[in-house]
Amino acid sequence: MSNSIPYLWLIPLLPLAGFLVNGLACLLSHRLGQGKAPNRLFVAFVACGLVCLALILSVAAVFELAERPAGERIVEQHLFTWIAGGEGATTGYGAVPAGQAAFTAEWSYLLDPLSAVMILVVTGVGFLIHVFAVGYMWEDAGFARFFAYLNLFMFAMLMLVMGNNYLLMFLGWEGVGFCSYALIGFFFHKKSAADAGKKAFIVNRVGDYGFMVGALLLFATFGTFNFNTLGQLVKDLPVEAHFGVLTAITVLFFVGATGKSAQIPLYVWLPDAMEGPTPVSALIHAATMVTAGVYMVTRSSFLFTRTPITLEIVGYIGVTTALVAALMALFQRDIKKVLAYSTISQLGYMFTALGVAAFSAGIMHLMTHAFFKALLFLGAGSIIHAMHHEQDVQNMGNLRKYLPVTFVTMMAAYLAICGLPPFSGFFSKDEILWRALASGHDTFYIIGLLGAGLTAFYMTRMMVLTFFSRERVREEARHHLHESPAVMTVPLVVLAVLSVIGGLIGLPAWLGTNVFEHWLEPAFRYAVRPELPHHSHSFEMAMAGVSVAVALLGIGLAYFLYQRKQLVPDRELDWGQVWNILYHKFWIDDLYDFLIVNRCKDLGTFLANFDQAVIDGAVNGTAAATRGSATLSGWFDRYVVDGLVNLQAWVVQNVSALLRKLQTGLIPNYALAIVLGFVILSCLYIFR
Amino acid sequence: MEPILFWSLSGLVVLFAFLVVTARNPVHSAVFLVGTLFFMAGLYILLDAEFLVGVQVIVYVGGITVLYLFVISLIVLRRIPLESPVTRQWPAAIIAGAAVLVEVVFFLLEGGEFFERFAGQKLPYGTGRAEDIGLALFGPYVLPFEIATLLLLVAVVGAVLMSRKPEKEESLES
Amino acid sequence: MEIYNYLAVSTIVFTIGLVGVLVRRNIMIILMSLELMLNAINLNMVAFSRLWGGIVGQVFAVFVITVAAAEAAVGLAIVIAVYRHRSTINIDDIHLLKW
Numbered sequence: 001m002s003n004s005i006p007y008l009w010l011i012p013l014l015p016l017a018g019f020l021v022n023g024l025a026c027l028l029s030h031r032l033g034q035g036k037a038p039n040r041l042f043v044a045f046v047a048c049g050l051v052c053l054a055l056i057l058s059v060a061a062v063f064e065l066a067e068r069p070a071g072e073r074i075v076e077q078h079l080f081t082w083i084a085g086g087e088g089a090t091t092g093y094g095a096v097p098a099g100q101a102a103f104t105a106e107w108s109y110l111l112d113p114l115s116a117v118m119i120l121v122v123t124g125v126g127f128l129i130h131v132f133a134v135g136y137m138w139e140d141a142g143f144a145r146f147f148a149y150l151n152l153f154m155f156a157m158l159m160l161v162m163g164n165n166y167l168l169m170f171l172g173w174e175g176v177g178f179c180s181y182a183l184i185g186f187f188f189h190k191k192s193a194a195d196a197g198k199k200a201f202i203v204n205r206v207g208d209y210g211f212m213v214g215a216l217l218l219f220a221t222f223g224t225f226n227f228n229t230l231g232q233l234v235k236d237l238p239v240e241a242h243f244g245v246l247t248a249i250t251v252l253f254f255v256g257a258t259g260k261s262a263q264i265p266l267y268v269w270l271p272d273a274m275e276g277p278t279p280v281s282a283l284i285h286a287a288t289m290v291t292a293g294v295y296m297v298t299r300s301s302f303l304f305t306r307t308p309i310t311l312e313i314v315g316y317i318g319v320t321t322a323l324v325a326a327l328m329a330l331f332q333r334d335i336k337k338v339l340a341y342s343t344i345s346q347l348g349y350m351f352t353a354l355g356v357a358a359f360s361a362g363i364m365h366l367m368t369h370a371f372f373k374a375l376l377f378l379g380a381g382s383i384i385h386a387m388h389h390e391q392d393v394q395n396m397g398n399l400r401k402y403l404p405v406t407f408v409t410m411m412a413a414y415l416a417i418c419g420l421p422p423f424s425g426f427f428s429k430d431e432i433l434w435r436a437l438a439s440g441h442d443t444f445y446i447i448g449l450l451g452a453g454l455t456a457f458y459m460t461r462m463m464v465l466t467f468f469s470r471e472r473v474r475e476e477a478r479h480h481l482h483e484s485p486a487v488m489t490v491p492l493v494v495l496a497v498l499s500v501i502g503g504l505i506g507l508p509a510w511l512g513t514n515v516f517e518h519w520l521e522p523a524f525r526y527a528v529r530p531e532l533p534h535h536s537h538s539f540e541m542a543m544a545g546v547s548v549a550v551a552l553l554g555i556g557l558a559y560f561l562y563q564r565k566q567l568v569p570d571r572e573l574d575w576g577q578v579w580n581i582l583y584h585k586f587w588i589d590d591l592y593d594f595l596i597v598n599r600c601k602d603l604g605t606f607l608a609n610f611d612q613a614v615i616d617g618a619v620n621g622t623a624a625a626t627r628g629s630a631t632l633s634g635w636f637d638r639y640v641v642d643g644l645v646n647l648q649a650w651v652v653q654n655v656s657a658l659l660r661k662l663q664t665g666l667i668p669n670y671a672l673a674i675v676l677g678f679v680i681l682s683c684l685y686i687f688r
Numbered sequence: 689m690e691p692i693l694f695w696s697l698s699g700l701v702v703l704f705a706f707l708v709v710t711a712r713n714p715v716h717s718a719v720f721l722v723g724t725l726f727f728m729a730g731l732y733i734l735l736d737a738e739f740l741v742g743v744q745v746i747v748y749v750g751g752i753t754v755l756y757l758f759v760i761s762l763i764v765l766r767r768i769p770l771e772s773p774v775t776r777q778w779p780a781a782i783i784a785g786a787a788v789l790v791e792v793v794f795f796l797l798e799g800g801e802f803f804e805r806f807a808g809q810k811l812p813y814g815t816g817r818a819e820d821i822g823l824a825l826f827g828p829y830v831l832p833f834e835i836a837t838l839l840l841l842v843a844v845v846g847a848v849l850m851s852r853k854p855e856k857e858e859s860l861e862s
Numbered sequence: 863m864e865i866y867n868y869l870a871v872s873t874i875v876f877t878i879g880l881v882g883v884l885v886r887r888n889i890m891i892i893l894m895s896l897e898l899m900l901n902a903i904n905l906n907m908v909a910f911s912r913l914w915g916g917i918v919g920q921v922f923a924v925f926v927i928t929v930a931a932a933e934a935a936v937g938l939a940i941v942i943a944v945y946r947h948r949s950t951i952n953i954d955d956i957h958l959l960k961w
Contacts, residue, residue: 665960667953668775672884675784682791698871705875705898709882714890721894724875728901735868735912737920744904747927752897752934759938760890763945774885775954781884789877796869803865803913816911816920824917825924836928843932850939854946 005061008077008109011054011119012162015154018050022148029144038144044134047147051130051154055123062116073522074228076164078108103219110164110227114523117363118161118295121370125287126154128491132378133279135487136385146186146277153179157288161295165225166215169296173211173260176289177204183284184276196272203269207259211296214252218303221245231302231526239306239528250303250310253296254317261293262344263321263351268589270344274336278381281336286343286373291366294350298359302526305357315355315436319447322348324586326454330461331583334391335380338462342417343373345451349432352444357530358435360517364506365428371502372413372425375495379410382484382492383466390474393462394568398471402481405489407467409496414463416499418456418551427503430544434508437543438535449550456554464562472568508540694734700727712773718756725749737816868909876902889941889951893934900930 025038065073083105111119130150137146156175163169178201185197219225222233240246257263262270273285284290297304297314304311322345329341346369353362384391386403400407416425429452436444473481483489506516561567584590704724711717729744775781825833875898882895904923911919945951 663959665957666775667956668777668781668884672777672780672784675781675788675880675884679784679787679791682795686791686794694867698867701871702874702878705878708898709878709886709891709895711891714888714894717888717891717894721897724898725901728905731868731871731905732908735908737908737911737923740904740908740920740923743924743927747931748897748901752931755934755938756890756894759941762942763890763951773887775887778885781881784884785877785881788880789873792873792876796866796873816908816917820917821920821924824921829921832925836925839932840928843935847935847939850936851942 005064005075005077005111007057008061008075008111008162009079011057011061011123012109012155012158014050014054014057015151015158018047018151019148019155021046022144022151026144026148037141040138040143043144043147047151048127048130048134050151051123051127054154054158055127058116058119058123061111062120065111065113065116070518070522073113075111076108076228077111078106080107081105082107082167105167105225106165107168108164109162111162112523113520114295114298114363115161117367117520119158121291121367122154122157122161122288125370125374125495126157126283128494129279129283129287129374129378132282132381132488132491133277135485136279136381137277140277142186146183149179149182149186150279150283153183153284153289157292160292164227166218166227167225169299170211170215173256173292173296174208176284176292177201177208177260180204180273180284180289183280184273186276186280190275193275196269196275199272200269203266204259207256207266209256210252210254210259211256214249214256217245217252218249221249227299234302234306235526237306239308241308243309246303247307247309250300250307251313253300253303254310254314257293257297257351258317259293260296261290261347261351263293263317263348264324267321267325267344268592271337271340271585274334274340278336278377278384281340282374282377282381285340286377287370290343290347291350291370294347294354294362294366297351297354298363298523301357301359301524302528304354305528305530311355311357313355314351315441315444318348318351318353318355319436319444319451320348321345322352322451323447323454326451326458327582328585329458330454331579332458333393335383335393335396335462335466336377336391338393338458339373339376339380342376342455342459343369345455346373346417349429349448349451352436352448353432356436356439356441356444357527358432358439359524359527360506360514360520361428361431361435363520364503364516365432368416368424368428368499368502371495371498372416372423375409375413375492375499376417378488378492378495379406379413382406382488385484385488386481387473388476388480393465395472395474396466397469397473398467399473399481400467403483405483405492409489409492410463410467412496412499414459416503417459418555419452419547420551421548422500422503424499424501424503426548427506427508430547431506431508431514433547434540434543438532438540439530440533449547452547453550453554456551457558460555460558461562464559465568468563469568470566508544690734694731697727697730697734701731714760715757718753718760721756722749722753725753735816739816739818739821742818865909865913868905872902872906872909875899875905887952887954889944889953892953893937893941897930897934900926 022038022043025043029036029038065075081104083103086103130147133146133150137143140146153176156172156179158172160169160172160176163172181197181201184200185194187193188197215225218230222230224230224233234246237246259266270285270290274281276284304314325341325345325348329338329345332338332341346365350362350365350369353359353365383396383399383403383406386399386406387396390396412423416423419426419429421427433445433448433452436448505519506514508514581587701724704720704727707720708717708724711720725744725748729741729749732741732744879895879898879902882898883892886892886895904926907919907923907926909919911917911923941951944956948956950956
């Protein structure tokens with residue numbers, strides 16, 4: 001592990017510095033500047049400039065890596081020991097020399113081909129989105145806060161992909177989760193935005209719990225979090241045919257992935273996340289954060305390939321999500337919602353690839369998807385900006401007249417996502433479908449194909465309704481309608497170019513060499529190679545043709561309905577039950593609400609009532625009991641104790657009042673008493 | 689002869705005693721007391737107590753009742769109380785007196801054999817002549833005799849002291 | 863001789879004297895009734911002296927007379943003193959010892 005890229009540690013640090021500077025500027029201007037916002041140019045320069053620097057450094061690092069021979073493309077850089085604790089066991093897994101700490105968390109970075117791809121995507125697309133956001137968010141009062149959070153997100157995402165152990169990955173994992181919450185709920189005055197932020201964080205938390213338990217189980221089994229060490233330890237283990245420790249670990253990891261990457265059943269937060277500003281949707285919920293799950297599974301390929309049960313689960317969930325999300329996207333009216341479900345669907349494709357152990361195909365789709373989905377989102381942002389925050393496609397139409405640059409660039413992305421050659425999306429998606437078929441997973445192939453057709457359909461629907469169909473723009477919006485400024489359109493153009501040419505590095509076998517797959521090879525050196533049956537190139541080419549045909553079918557159908565027949569969302573309601581189910585997304589959100597959300601709220605209410613009635617009641621009860629016993633004691637003291645004393649006095653007083661009457665003071669009475677005494681005594685004497 | 693004397697004397701004694709107690713005027717009461725004492729002395733004669741007769745008459749009648757009369761005359765006699773001469777407790781007193789009477793009678797009836805105990809014995813210094821009493825007083829009973837003298841002394845001193853007129857400064861309305 | 867006769871007389875006189883002490887208001891009469899009681903006692907003593915033939919009873923009677931004299935003197939002195947202060951010989955009016 002040579003340490004020959006000394007500036008590696010700067011790559012995550014630069015965005016962190018941006019966060020600190022912008023954050024500080026926010027705080028200071030609020031405190032000292034009487035609530036005035038920091039200078040926007042300053043903030044923009046700091047944020048974009050630092051990310052640009054990180055991009056440059058990433059490019060330089062990757063070039064340096066590429067210069068090395070293939071077997072040596074692994075660079076680790078150790079910075080410091082973050083946590084050290086516990087007594088070390090001297091035998092077994094994770095054995096340490098006596099006296100050394102059992103558990104150490106090292107802050108070290110890893111640069112290998114996989115993380116190289118990731119940092120390029122993150123910093124590259126991230127930078128473009130930062131530039132776009134400068135234009136998009138210029139009018140907003142929270143400009144500085146936005147870029148502070150955005151930079152923080154970049155830092156966390158880079159930590160996630162550059163850490164050389166699961167602990168640092170988890171650090172980044174949680175970090176992006178927080179930033180997602182902060183940015184989704186950016187317009188926190190809006191209740192729906194704040195709720196969406198909460199939903200995202202809470203649903204993510206469910207997944208994070210799985211990831212955490214899995215990581216702890218991993219540590220308990222192997223004694224280390226480090227990827228390379230684990231790879232070495234696992235190298236000689238056989239494939240687990242039944243449900244064992246490894247399967248448990250990988251299943252738990254996958255639970256975390258479903259949360260972060262919005263698969264069934266934890267996808268429900270992503271459509272709601274569209275409440276955030278559009279650049280956020282582009283960066284976090286298209287290009288980077290949601291791909292963290294894919295990256296994580298890929299990084300853990302040495303585990304997943306040894307647990308075929310988990311891989312099957314991954315594949316099934318992935319392909320099902322791809323299909324179901326595509327169905328849900330069919331009748332959405334909000335342009336961002338369509339893209340959100342599209343993202344879920346495309347993530348499903350990535351997981352399908354992972355499920356058939358086609359890791360490089362999955363990563364390639366991750367990369368191309370980052371390009372075209374970010375572009376689609378930014379384009380939508382451009383539209384929304386121009387339409388003065390109108391998001392319903394019902395009120396769009398014929399926008400190609402008004403927004404030419406946006407139109408052209410979005411067309412590029414659209415063609416890519418539909419999977420038409422020679423655009424990037426064709427190569428990545430086709431590779432996935434081919435690998436699914438080739439590894440014997442026919443169901444995956446069929447469903448994936450169906451999903452591709454649906455993808456083409458709903459994307460065409462969206463594009464037609466937005467750019468081609470009869471103009472339905474409202475009067476008041478028409479006046480604002482103009483193309484976005486250069487700061488917003490230039491990133492669109494760059495991304496469009498990438499969407500077009502991005503696929504060329506991953507050519508399938510019948511067209512050329514898959515440079516991408518070769519590049520990623522070293523990352524999977526500890527994984528088990530799947531046995532691929534050999535298929536002819538012509539078969540492969542034919543299957544590619546089938547997928548293109550299906551895409552064209554979808555496009556054609558959508559074009560027919562929405563352009564020829566001028567179908568509009570308002571008229572879609574006529575489709576009755578079909579529309580109803582799909583528009584309401586199979587009522588899954590409502591189901592979750594009923595089953596989980598409201599039941600949790602009920603628990604909370606119950607506990608609050610319990611606290612009030614029982615616990616406070618007990619406290620108040622003891623207080624009341626004390627009061628009561630005090631009253632009783634007081635009563636007792638007053639009536640019994642004092643009563644006895646008073647009784648004595650009363651007795652003495654009254655008896656003496658009686659007896660006192662004997663003392664008449666009259667001497668004859670006393671003489672009579674003497675005589676009577678004598679009489680009585682002599683009576684006693686007589687009768688004795 | 690003796691029974692007649694006895695019965696008449698005792699009847700007179702009782703009569704006069706009754707009169708003493710029931711007289712309104714204290715002077716009358718004192719005179720009736722004199723009578724009672726005289727007839728009591730008569731009874732003493734019947735009982736052979738010669739010396740005692742003399743003592744009775746001289747001391748009791750001649751001394752004590754005279755003293756009473758003196759005092760009565762010193763106190764303003766016109767002050768005869770208008771209210772009843774008897775106290776309010778007279779029913780209880782009558783009953784108490786009756787009870788005492790009954791009891792004494794009872795004792796007397798019961799104690800018959802007591803009287804026979806010393807019957808026939810000759811106790812020392814018999815009869816009632818002066819010399820017998822003298823011998824007894826200066827004989828075995830000399831101590832009570834001396835004490836009696838002391839008592840008389842104290843009585844004299846006390847009587848003089850208590851009936852003295854108070855000093856001018858501390859005099860009250862009299 | 864019938865001692866009982868003398869004892870009966872003695873008892874009767876004693877009782878009369880007793881009732882007089884208890885009943886009369888005038889102090890002088892009370893004192894005189896007291897003398898009656900003492901005389902009755904004397905008669906008792908002398909009667910028994912005669913019955914048993916000794917002189918003891920008569921000696922006792924002498925002493926009784928002596929004491930009666932002393933007591934009469936002192937008692938009358940007291941009556942005079944009381945009369946000086948209270949101008950009354952009504953025994954019911956001398957009740958400073960009342961509660």
